[in-house]
Amino acid sequence: MVSLISPPPSAALSSLHFREESLFSSRIFPKRCNQSRCYSGYLRFCTIRCKLLSAKESPSSSLDSLIKEPHKYFDQVIITVRSGDGGHGAILSMPNQKVGKSQGKYEKDKARKKSSYKRDFDGSLILPMGGHGGDVIIFADEGKDSLLEFHMKSRYNAKRGGNVDAMGVLNSQLCNGIAAPTVRIPVPLGTVVKRKRGKLLADLARPGDEILVARGGQGGVSLLEMPEHKRKRMMALTTNVMRDKTDKVLVLGQPGEEVSLELVLRVVADVGLVGLPNAGKSTLLAAITLAKPDIADYPFTTLMPNLGRLGGDPSLGAGMFSSEATLADLPGLIEGAHLGKGLGRNFLRHLRRTRVLVHVIDAAAENPVADYRTVREELRMYNPEYLQRPYIVVLNKIDLPAARDRLPSLTEAILRIGSDMVPSETKPSSEFADEPSSSTENDKKDKEVEDYPRPLSVVAVSVLKGIKINEMLKQIRAALRRCRDSNEALTLLINYDCLSSYFCWKT
Ligand SMILES: Nc1nc2c(ncn2[C@@H]2O[C@H](COP(=O)(O)OP(=O)(O)OP(=O)(O)O)[C@@H](O)[C@H]2O)c(=O)[nH]1
Numbered sequence: 001m002v003s004l005i006s007p008p009p010s011a012a013l014s015s016l017h018f019r020e021e022s023l024f025s026s027r028i029f030p031k032r033c034n035q036s037r038c039y040s041g042y043l044r045f046c047t048i049r050c051k052l053l054s055a056k057e058s059p060s061s062s063l064d065s066l067i068k069e070p071h072k073y074f075d076q077v078i079i080t081v082r083s084g085d086g087g088h089g090a091i092l093s094m095p096n097q098k099v100g101k102s103q104g105k106y107e108k109d110k111a112r113k114k115s116s117y118k119r120d121f122d123g124s125l126i127l128p129m130g131g132h133g134g135d136v137i138i139f140a141d142e143g144k145d146s147l148l149e150f151h152m153k154s155r156y157n158a159k160r161g162g163n164v165d166a167m168g169v170l171n172s173q174l175c176n177g178i179a180a181p182t183v184r185i186p187v188p189l190g191t192v193v194k195r196k197r198g199k200l201l202a203d204l205a206r207p208g209d210e211i212l213v214a215r216g217g218q219g220g221v222s223l224l225e226m227p228e229h230k231r232k233r234m235m236a237l238t239t240n241v242m243r244d245k246t247d248k249v250l251v252l253g254q255p256g257e258e259v260s261l262e263l264v265l266r267v268v269a270d271v272g273l274v275g276l277p278n279a280g281k282s283t284l285l286a287a288i289t290l291a292k293p294d295i296a297d298y299p300f301t302t303l304m305p306n307l308g309r310l311g312g313d314p315s316l317g318a319g320m321f322s323s324e325a326t327l328a329d330l331p332g333l334i335e336g337a338h339l340g341k342g343l344g345r346n347f348l349r350h351l352r353r354t355r356v357l358v359h360v361i362d363a364a365a366e367n368p369v370a371d372y373r374t375v376r377e378e379l380r381m382y383n384p385e386y387l388q389r390p391y392i393v394v395l396n397k398i399d400l401p402a403a404r405d406r407l408p409s410l411t412e413a414i415l416r417i418g419s420d421m422v423p424s425e426t427k428p429s430s431e432f433a434d435e436p437s438s439s440t441e442n443d444k445k446d447k448e449v450e451d452y453p454r455p456l457s458v459v460a461v462s463v464l465k466g467i468k469i470n471e472m473l474k475q476i477r478a479a480l481r482r483c484r485d486s487n488e489a490l491t492l493l494i495n496y497d498c499l500s501s502y503f504c505w506k507t
Pocket residue numbers: 275276277278279280281282283284294295296297298299300301302303330331332396397398399400461462463464465
């Protein structure tokens with residue numbers, strides 16, 4: 001017997017075992033019980049306890065994995081919501097109101113008062129209804145920044161509506177059942193709500209945007225039960241007269257609906273910072289906004305997008321606020337990011353809403369031009385539309401001699417890459433331009449990259465040492481303004497088109 005209950009291998013299990021043993025010896029088994037029966041009972045007890053413990057442990061272990069790798073979970077989740085059922089109506093009968101001639105004025109008044117039921121504008125009786133079941137609404141809340149909490153709680157149920165609280169007799173005091181409160185679920189700005197593996201329901205991009213995802217059940221109606229000879233007269237007063245037993249289903253409240261939803265967060269930012277790991281994106285964000293991202297000298301310090309708010313440019317006077325913008329610092333991209341390497345694919349979707357991209361390059365790296373091409377290529381492979389966005393290139397770390405010395409040739413090489421085709425015979429003169437074109441395979445790849453527009457500008461900075469930060473800010477704001485202007489022009493063009501087609505149609 002001792003060998004059978006010898007301590008299990010793992011420490012956790014052994015502590016469990018010894019806890020069981022102490023229970024076994026002290027409380028559960030009476031001293032006089034037969035030994036073999038006691039033991040089998042003990043084993044059964046242990047099994048039940050172990051099952052209970054493992055059932056209790058499982059959520060915490062999944063919680064641990066969430067805490068360890070929040071970047072994998074912060075922007076996508078599946079939740080289930082259920083709206084409340086409607087409350088039930090009631091089956092009522094009319095009270096006896098025989099007012100005899102012998103009754104005095106007081107009794108007559110009382111009887112009249114009693115019969116002053118709630119009536120509609122056309123004089124028909126209003127019978128109480130069961131309360132409406134609670135709706136479920138998802139709304140965009142500026143105070144939220146991730147979907148992580150939905151992994152801990154993924155089910156939301158609204159309450160059912162109240163029943164009509166009646167004792168079976170119609171009277172003027174009867175009220176509708178109480179409507180259940182709406183369950184309002186806050187999500188971060190930029191959350192897209194979809195049916196699980198189904199159609200898109202809403203894109204909650206602005207504060208206050210909301211969507212009703214599950215409508216509460218309607219409350220049941222109340223019915224009047226009448227003897228057959230009185231029904232005809234009563235039906236002139238209300239249609240809710242019960243004719244046969246099958247009508248009773250109308251009294252029951254409608255059930256609520258249950259839906260599984262997929263929530264996907266797409267960060268809302270005007271400017272997206274992209275680049276290889278360690279290029280200095282987080283340092284840049286910290287240098288120009290009040291954001292406090294993690295910064296360290298190793299790749300993938302940034303695990304989740306960081307957001308920062310860029311203040312307006314005071315030199316623009318009243319137009320200062322038009323130069324405000326939100327910046328998103330995304331985790332670094334590496335080659336193969338579009339296929340899921342590194343953290344890339346998880347975050348590339350967060351560029352979707354950006355208007356301008358800032359491509360940060362470590363100018364002191366071994367081959368900054370190749371780094372530049374890698375990131376452009378990853379963007380192209382993920383979504384070619386990303387390469388059509390206006391962007392500026394920031395050559396960072398120019399405080400380091402390695403970067404400073406190669407700055408002119410580096411800038412030139414980068415400005416050569418772009419859709420304003422360089423004649424293929426013209427060999428670039430810079431030290432970097434030769435390297436990727438050494439094989440035909442690479443030639444093809446370069447061509448594809450060079451099919452895309454050139455950067456609006458290339459600025460050399462040191463975000464750590466604060467060198468040329470203002471010049472960079474000027475370029476970012478200029479790019480934003482350019483976007484805004486082109487958007488306005490587009491809107492004007494559309495409006496003009498609409499107007500002209502309207503006048504054509506009129507004439
Ligand atoms: N010398 C110098 N170092 C810099 C500069 N900017 C950033 N660094 C350093 O580069 C390292 C990486 O900076 P981060 O801002 O974390 O880089 P990141 O691009 O956000 O990196 P990931 O989080 O991996 O994407 C840190 O040690 C920074 O101090 C700069 O202008 N000059």
